Amino acid sequence: MKFTRRTLLAAASAAALLAAPLAAEAQNLPRNMRMVIGSTSTGGDTYQNSAIVAEALSEKLGINIKVDAVGATEAFKAVGRDKRGTTIMMFHDQSFLGNLYGVSGYDDPFANYAVGPTVAINPGNAYLVPADSPYQTMDDIFAAAESGTRVRVAIQPGGVSEIGFTAMKNAAKLRAPGSEENIVAVNTGSQSDKNQAMWDDLADVINGSIQANEQFTQLDPSDQKAMRFVWITARPETLEQAPEAGMGNTTRDDLLSYASPKTHVPLNESEDFTFDKEFFFLFNKDMDPAIIDAIDAALTEVFDEGKIQERQKESFFIPDFLPTAEAREHLTKKRDTYRKVIDDISAGS
Template sequence: MKNILKNAKVAVLATTLVAAPTIAFAADNPIRGNIRIVIGSKSTGGDTYQASSIIAEALAAKIDANVKVDAVGFSAGYQALARVPSGNTLMIFHDQAYLGNLYGKKGYEDPFKKWNVGPTFATNPGNAYLVSKSSPYKSMDEVLNAAGNGETIRVAIQPGGVSEIGFSAMKNAVRLAYPGKEDNIVALNTGSQSDKNQAMFDGLADVINGSVQANEQYTRLPADDQKAMSFVWLTAKASTVQDANPEGMGQTSRDQLMQYASGLGVKVPMDAENDFTFDKEFFFLYNKRMSKETVEFLDNALAEVFADGKVQETLKKSFFIPNFRKSAEAQEHLMAKRDSYAKIIQSLHK
C-alpha cells in the first residue's frame, strides 16, 4: 500500500511538472488589469465572435486575467484600439482588415502601417454563400447561369471584405462565361451576419454571404420555414476543408460540406485555368505604441496555449482550423497574402 501511495505521489508530481507553463505568466504579465478584445464584427452569432471567444477564454486561463470580447464592429474597434497602447485593449479581425483597404472603403487604413499585426490563430474553412431553400437556384452554377441569362441576382455582403471578394469573384465568373452580363450580379450592402441573414429572411437577397458556424443551423430547417437556407459555395480550398474534423459542424459532416468547396464541388472560374479560392484567417491587431515587451509576452502566452493542445480541439469542434503564428511570422504571411489578393482584385475589376 505504501508503495502504491508513493508511486501515485510521484505520478501526480510528474504530471504537475509536465503541465506547468514555461513562463510564470500571471507574475510576468506587463498588462495590468482587465483585457478587452474588440472585434471587427457587431454580431455575436458570427464566426468572428465565436473564434475570438475561444481564443480569449484560453488566453485568460493561461495568463490568469479577465478577458472580455466585445462585438463592436471595425470602426468602433479601431477607435478603441487607437486609444489604449497599454495592451488592455486588443483587437481581433480577419482578412477584411486589408481587403477593405484594397477596395478603398472608408475607414480602412492600411493595417500594416496603422497597427502592429499580431498572431494568427485560426482559419475558417466555412466562409460560405447561401440561398433560401425556397430559391429557384439550387447551386452556384444555377446562380451564375441565371445572371448570364439576364436575371438579377442580389447578393447580401458587407462591403470591403471577405464578403465582397467572393461577390467580385461571382461577377468575374459571369463576365468570363457571359461577357457583358456581370452587372446582373448586384450587391446588397448590409452589415454583420445578422443583417445578411435578415435580408434573406425578408426576401431582399437571393444569395447571402455567411459561414458554416453561423448558418449551418438554418440549413437544417424544413423547406417551408422562412429562415431555411442551403449552402451553395464555400470559398475555402478543398484541402483546407479537408483539415476539419470529420464530424463537420452541427449535423452537417465534413464530407457533406466538401461538395461546396472551391475547385471541388463548386467551380467559380477566376480565369481560363484557375478557380477562385479564399481562406478566411483570424488574427490580432495591436496599437502601434504597445511595448515590445507586451507583444513578446502575448506571443509567448499564445504559443503556450497552442502547445497545451486543448485550444486546437475546441477550435476544430467549432469548424475552425488552428493556424498559430507568432507576430513576425503572421505579419509576413498576411502581407504576402494581401499582395496576392491585390492582384486578384485588380484582375477581377478589369
C-alpha cells in the same frame, strides 16, 4: 522507476527553468488587459473565438484579459491610442478588406497597426439560394448571367461578405466577359437582413454562413424559409480539418461538395478562388515589442499543449496558429491576392 526526493526536485527545477523565459516575458505585460474586437455582438463568431483565446492566454500568462465587443471603428481607435499595451485587438480579414473596399473607419492595418499572430479560421463563409431556386450550382448562376439574366446577391458591403461577391463577378468575367455586369449586389446589413432579403424575393443568392444558415437548409423545401448551399469559400484543406459530423445535419463530406474543387469558382485560368476567414491579433504599432513576444511565446505553449484546439473545434473553428512574423507574411500575401481581384473588377466597372 522509483522517484526519489532528489529526482523530483531535479524535475521541478528543470520545469522551472523551461518556464522562466515565459515568466520573464510575462513581467512586461500589464496585469489587466482589454481585448477589443471588431464586432458589437457577444454572440457572434468574433466574440466566441476571442473569448477562447483570451481565457487560454490569461491562464498561461497569469493576467486578466477582458473581451470587449465595441465594433471595428471603436476597436481601431482604442488600440491606436494605447501605446502601453493595455489594449489589444482581435479581428479577422475584414480589417484589411474594409480598407481595400474603402469603408470609412478602416485604415490600412499593415501600415497603421502591428499585425500579430493568427489563431483560428471560421470555415463557414457561404452562399445560399432559396430551396426552390432554379439555380442548383454556381455553374447555373454563371450561365444565367451569361444569358443576360440579372442575379441579385445580398451582401453586407465592404468586407468578408463582399469578397465572395467580387469573386463571383471575377469568375463570370473570366467565363464570359461582360456577363459580370449581370451579377448585382443587394446591399443589406446583418445576417438577418440578408436572410429577409431572400424571403422577400429581393435577392436570388445571399451571403451566409454554415453556422447561421445550416438550420434553414434542413427545412422542408416547401417552407418559405428553406435554403440550399451553393458555395462555401473555405479551402478544402481547411474544411477537411472540421469534425466529420460537420454542423447540424450537414456532414463534413456534404460541406466539401460545396467547396473547391467540386464547386468551381475560378480566380484565374489555373486556380479556384478560396477564402478562409482568419482571426488574428492587431496591436498598437508603437507598443513595446516585448509584449508581442510574450503573447507569441504564450500562444506557442498553449497550442503545443493541444487543449485549445479541442475547444475551437467544438465551436466549429479550425485551429490556425501562426506566430507574428509568419502571420504577417501570410496575411500580407493574402491581402495582395484579394486586392488584385478587387482592383480588376473595379477597373472593369
